[in-house]
Amino acid sequence: MVNSMTGFGRSTVSNQKLTVHIEMKSVNHRFFESSIKSPRSLVSFEDKIKKLISQYIHRGRLEVYITVEGEAPVSQSFVVNWSLLDQYYQSLLQLNERFNLKNEIHLEQMLKLDEAFETIETPDVDQEVEQLVLTGVKQAVERLVNMRATEGLQLYQAMRELLENLMEEIKSIEQLVPEATKHYYEKIKRRVKELVSGHVEEDRLLTEVALFADKVDITEEVTRLKSHINQFTQTLTVNDPIGRKLDFIIQEMNREANTIGSKINHYGISEKVLEIKSLIEKLKEQVQNIE
Missing domain, CATH: 3.30.230.10 (Ribosomal Protein S5; domain 2)
Structure with a gap:
């Protein structure tokens, strides 16, 4: 969910x-x-x-x-600053002695020192x-x-649409692979002919094409990318928090898309790879909002 x-x-x-x-x-x-x-x-x-x-x-x-x-409700407590009162009392005694006064020190004088007395209110929760x-x-x-759940439903619907578009782009790439292979075959054939002055052995040419085709084969990458999309779709139905897992899957999807783009040099496929990367980026933006 x-x-x-x-x-x-x-x-x-x-x-x-x-x-x-x-x-x-x-x-x-x-x-x-x-x-x-x-x-x-x-x-x-x-x-x-x-x-x-x-x-x-x-x-x-x-x-x-x-x-x-x-x-x-509050609880009240009365606090006396005895240290301050002691200093005050001693100061009064020193005044009497210093100026040879005979005044007695009374309680009323002590009570005038407001700073020495405090009522503290403590919230009684x-x-x-x-x-x-x-x-x-x-x-x-x-x-x-x-x-959050209501907005999550909107995110879910938006991501499902992006995932469907991703699958369509991958299917388009799969349809273009035979054309790309033929393109490579013709390209290698021309280059080999140039090297051997127009004469080329068909078996040798096929061997070269096979070797090159193996280097640019994107079957595994396409399969893994489709698997990541399916895993992403399944994760959307899990009830636990899924944001971090989806973020990891997004990284893997990006990795496969980049590998496909670097492996094969075909205008149609390159165009599709760019569209796939754009869709993955939009997915990533949505995932940033998911718990």
């Missing part, structure tokens, strides 16, 4: 206290990468979010945005909030996956 690597998903979930909005988008990437931007209060279970997403997505760069509306966010993430990633 073909899945695109580009997609978008959005969800909104809420309870009596909070409303959570989740958006995620994915783009092409050789491997799987994810980036989550969320409030600090949700950082503690980002790993759970990533683990959930990885059950659905195996390739591509994914960006997740989570925003929260409402007041999340309970299991209910965690489950709410994970539910939203699941909804968003499922919608994203559905979009």
Whole structure:
């Protein structure tokens, strides 16, 4: 099954206290990468979010945005900076001594040092909030996956058409091979005649043609190219992520096409090879979008 690597998903979930909005988008990437931007209060279970997403997505760069509306429960703690208070107290004692003052140091004076006292609020993210966010993430990633599947179907149809065109071009090459062989035969015959002043032994000529034909024989390359196309077609029906495998098959197809082009020097076949390479390049562009 073909899945695109580009997609978008959005969800909104809420309870009596909070409303959570989740958006995620994915783009092409050789491997799987994810980036989550969320409030600090949700950082503690980002790993759970990533683990959930990885059950659905195996390739591509994914960006997740989570925003929260409402007041999340918080825990408060009162912190005293005793080191700062000690320094402040010692400074007051030194002032009295330095200027021969008789002022007593009272608690009210100490409390005026605002920097020494701090109330810290810690988000109290309970299991209910965690489950709410994970539910939203699941909804968003499922919608994203559905979009990737829809686009994947379009990619599948486009690639099947390209593969059919490839097969047609290969069949055309196979039909031109006898003509190319005859062309080589006549060419060698003329050159041999020139070397032996018009007289040539037919057996010798046939031997030379056979030797040369063996060097330019493209039967194996054509067979392998057709095999790669069939393998490519079969891979499109596999349910697992197939992008990397298709990319490898594309490389092998290119290799066979280049070998055919370098082996045989015939205008018609060369023209077909160029068309085949163009079709393979279009296939490669499509494969770059596949998970």
